[in-house]
Amino acid sequence: MARFSVLVFPGSNCDHDAYHAVRHVMGHEGRFVWHKDTDLGNPDVVIVPGGFSYGDYLRCGAIARFSPVMREVKAFADRGGLVIGICNGFQILLESHLLPGVMLHNAHLKFACKDVYLRTESTASPYTSALRKGQVLRIPIAHGEGNYHCDADTRKRLQDEDRILFRYCGADGSLDDAHNPNGSLDHIAGICNEGRNVLGMMPHPERAMEKTVGSTDGRFIFESMLRHAVAAAG
């Protein structure tokens, strides 16, 4: 059984969705870890959930970065542990420099809350191994600041090192501005770090786990993580 630790910051609001996905849908171990705690509970995977940590004051994720628990998350990631940041969790990982770049306000200024399509750009990661390259997923987004931006060098590195795992696309996998929900550079929806063990993505796979909510495509990402956890344990 794989162990997932779900971080909880003041203002997190997708922590219970992530816990539900892990515990009740996938049937694995899940626990919450308060942002002031320094014991991650020996997990296989750390989930940095979505929400509005610290009310998004100053910049999204900027204050959560300095929570005591984030030191442990950084050490865990440095040892190769799996860390997935979803939505505000992605913003926190960017501010923590566990991933490169920043999130700007959505280009159209609106909060975007809808299902989007994602194209799997790389299957070479612990988060996408259960997917096919080019596979299109339908997963919801809910954010006001998801307009990914980075400098030209970082952009080139992400591309050259195959670190863009998901791009926003149309239902048929086509890339065009009409299907870029926030103005993200190169349609980027999710990227991983150099070691490929840290993923940040704006869409919410934990909200696409059951037919009753419209899509089960998020399961591919959780199944990929479980594969990795089982392989690492074996």
Place this chain on the structure above:
Amino acid sequence: MYLARITVTLRPSILDPKGKAAGEALHQLGYADIRSVRIGKHIELRLDVSDESEAHALADEACRKLLANEVMEDFTIHLERI
């Protein structure tokens, strides 16, 4: 004591949707001569140090560490002895 007045602004190359929206609103109000609007943040720190260079170093460190994200923002510091 020093008062540090810090201005954090988005770098010129970075899209500023809030500034753009405010600019469009001003144009709708008839202010055709206002060419563009950029929106930033004003932050004030009271620093319990007696030396100006020390005050500047402290404010600068606070900006680099937390108050500004240098990937997308620039900052300026103005010090006043209080």
